[in-house]
Amino acid sequence: MKIDSHRLEINETCNPEYIEAIKKYWVLENNKFINKSTVLGKPFGFSAYEFGNMVKAESKLFIEVKCDTCPNIESKQVKSQSNFITIKSNLCDTKTRLVNCAKCKAKIETQKLEELEIQNEIRIEKQKFAIKNQTWLNLTPFQLNALHCIIQNKGISKLFTKFNNTPNNNIWSAIYTLRNLNLIVLHYKEDNSHVIRTSFLPELESLLPTVNRLVKSKPKATYNSTSKELKIKLTKNNNVKNRDSPIYSGVLNFEEDVHIEKGTQYTFGVWKLEFDNLYFTLIPTDSIYKAPSQQSTSSQPKHLKDAIQDFFNSSKFDF
Known part of the structure; x- marks a missing residue:
């Protein structure tokens, strides 16, 4: 906070021997008072408290501070060195350290309240x-x-x-x-x-x-009529104890036999679902890609990789 100007007023009725000490009390350097009441009051037999009360009664310090947001000038009366700290705290934004006049401060507070209201509505939804x-x-x-x-x-x-x-x-x-x-x-x-x-x-x-x-949802397995396709929802393990614990766990109850043939090529895919669950499918590659026995050049099948990708991009999966 930069002080643009300040003015000290000392009562005309003030004891002349106190005037110099009062002036020293109000000396500012880099926005800090450099002289303490304890030291200044000692020659007069005053405690720090007594000297501070005397300064309040006999003098007034006025400061002017320019707002960092608008052209306004804030004028404040400083009643004591501790009061000056309070004034600085009230004028300066705790995060930006910018000086805001009363008008700008009220505007900022209104904006904050509006933002909080919007955030609250989003949270409720x-x-x-x-x-x-x-x-x-x-x-x-x-x-x-x-x-x-x-x-x-x-x-x-x-x-x-x-x-x-x-x-x-x-x-x-x-x-x-x-x-x-x-x-x-x-x-x-x-x-x-x-x-x-x-x-x-x-x-x-x-x-x-x-x-x-509470009944935890069990992994769901579905199969086609040939029982050669396997589709499983893998549920996240929420009781991981250490790095050796399984990431996904659950129990399966097969309602019919699933035939996994030796020597048959299978294609598998894994999809990520909500709540970090996974969806796993295993299907014979032949059921995805079957080469025609005879067709014209223009109607030749896609490359196997493209066919598999098309299969994964299709809407055949019921998650």
């Missing part, structure tokens, strides 16, 4: 979408239990008491999963990553299943 799609079905029992605890206690603080035998990083992992699924919203302190509160839609509580009623 995401939360409604999460409820509509029942994203809690992708939670582990521990994560669902954590969500119940957050809702019941209106925040995350009780989690660390309830699950005191669970490592904190596991608890935070569950919290971030709930946030990423838009089941809860974490509100942070403006200048750091400290969570100050947690919010969620009121209707969420009545819709959640209890932990013991």
